[in-house]
Amino acid sequence: MQITSPGYTRVAIILHWLIAAALFSTFLLGQYMTQLQLSPVKLKLYSYHKWIGVTIFLLVLLRLVWRLAHRPPAPPAAMPAWQHRAAASAHLLLYILTLAIPISGWLMSSASGFQVVYLGQIPIPDLVAKNKHLAEQLKEVHEALNWVMLGVVILHIAAALKHHMVDRDDVLQRMLPFLKKRSALR
Amino acid sequence: MNFRAIVFSFAVLATGVPAHAAEVDYASSQITFVSKQMNVPVQGSFKKFTARIDFDPKKLAAAKAQIDVDLASIDTGSPDADAEVSKKGWFNTSAFPTAKFVSSAVSQSGPDKYEVRGKLSIKGIGQDVVAPFTLKRAGDAVTYEGRFNLKRLQFKIGEGVWSDTDTVADDVQVNFRIVTTGNK
Numbered sequence: 001m002q003i004t005s006p007g008y009t010r011v012a013i014i015l016h017w018l019i020a021a022a023l024f025s026t027f028l029l030g031q032y033m034t035q036l037q038l039s040p041v042k043l044k045l046y047s048y049h050k051w052i053g054v055t056i057f058l059l060v061l062l063r064l065v066w067r068l069a070h071r072p073p074a075p076p077a078a079m080p081a082w083q084h085r086a087a088a089s090a091h092l093l094l095y096i097l098t099l100a101i102p103i104s105g106w107l108m109s110s111a112s113g114f115q116v117v118y119l120g121q122i123p124i125p126d127l128v129a130k131n132k133h134l135a136e137q138l139k140e141v142h143e144a145l146n147w148v149m150l151g152v153v154i155l156h157i158a159a160a161l162k163h164h165m166v167d168r169d170d171v172l173q174r175m176l177p178f179l180k181k182r183s184a185l186r
Numbered sequence: 187m188n189f190r191a192i193v194f195s196f197a198v199l200a201t202g203v204p205a206h207a208a209e210v211d212y213a214s215s216q217i218t219f220v221s222k223q224m225n226v227p228v229q230g231s232f233k234k235f236t237a238r239i240d241f242d243p244k245k246l247a248a249a250k251a252q253i254d255v256d257l258a259s260i261d262t263g264s265p266d267a268d269a270e271v272s273k274k275g276w277f278n279t280s281a282f283p284t285a286k287f288v289s290s291a292v293s294q295s296g297p298d299k300y301e302v303r304g305k306l307s308i309k310g311i312g313q314d315v316v317a318p319f320t321l322k323r324a325g326d327a328v329t330y331e332g333r334f335n336l337k338r339l340q341f342k343i344g345e346g347v348w349s350d351t352d353t354v355a356d357d358v359q360v361n362f363r364i365v366t367t368g369n370k
Contacts, residue, residue: 043354
């Protein structure tokens with residue numbers, strides 16, 4: 001059994017958790033803000049939701065560029081081929097969704113007649129004109145993609161826990177250096 | 187003299203509008219505005235308004251304009267906001283259904299460029315405004331196009347929690363385009 005596997009770079013680990021935290025918070029924010037009556041708070045939350053979405057998009061791009069130069073560590077040798085393929089597909093799907101969801105939100109915002117102004121400072125051009133019908137369709141797309149992502153994220157977390165607790169390999173530890181330290185003491 | 191002409195003559199006598207008074211072409215005219223929500227410019231418009239323009243570039247001293255805007259005809263860009271702005275803290279449309287602009291003076295600032303001064307009244311509050319505008323002629327049609335900025339809080343548009351200008355900016359840009367036909 002391989003004891004010292006080349007892990008993820010510190011940059012990859014930081015990006016992973018930043019993106020995870022941003023996804024988690026803006027997903028919940030999205031659920032909450034849409035229930036609110038119109039108020040200044042609602043307008044603020046919508047803006048924060050959009051800003052976090054743009055940030056996620058940028059962080060995922062950064063992650064992909066970083067990944068080109070720094071290959072992720074190989075999966076454990078004991079892992080069956082089908083699991084390897086499943087993991088690769090899930091990761092690919094996560095990259096696609098974390099890019100596609102912000103894009104769908106951006107287009108939806110433009111179609112609703114609200115340009116996205118990142119951090120209230122940087123206007124992001126409207127790719128589509130205001131169009132009520134298109135806005136409704138894009139809302140459906142934005143929501144559907146989010147539910148797909150929720151499913152993939154649950155699978156991702158379940159797989160990581162299974163690696164840690166059932167397979168007892170280092171897959172989760174690679175992304176959580178804190179755990180690694182603890183297991184090294186053991 | 188046919189019946190129509192007789193009615194028209196009476197109408198002229200009754201209102202004092204000169205016989206050559208232009209008619210407003212509402213289909214080509216519009217009043218729009220841009221407000222900033224969280225620094226995002228959002229365009230809206232008023233679908234119903236009436237305008238009376240009496241303007242002869244050679245007789246600027248006699249120039250007059252009055253515009254009455256039906257505030258309930260607002261299109262803010264989202265149905266949520268349309269319902270919201272009719273409420274008491276905003277336009278309070280049931281008590282103050284109309285915004286009114288009455289000109290006091292028009293001056294020329296360049297070729298086909300003018301400035302109109304006047305009083306804008308919304309929600310029972312009158313404020314002086316100055317609006318630069320341009321004039322374009324095409325056949326017997328004349329287009330008056332201009333803009334001015336108003337500060338919404340001066341008119342108590344958006345009170346209480348909505349007076350927070352970080353969310354909805356105080357400055358609102360109002361754009362107008364009034365087209366008249368039948369000009370001499």
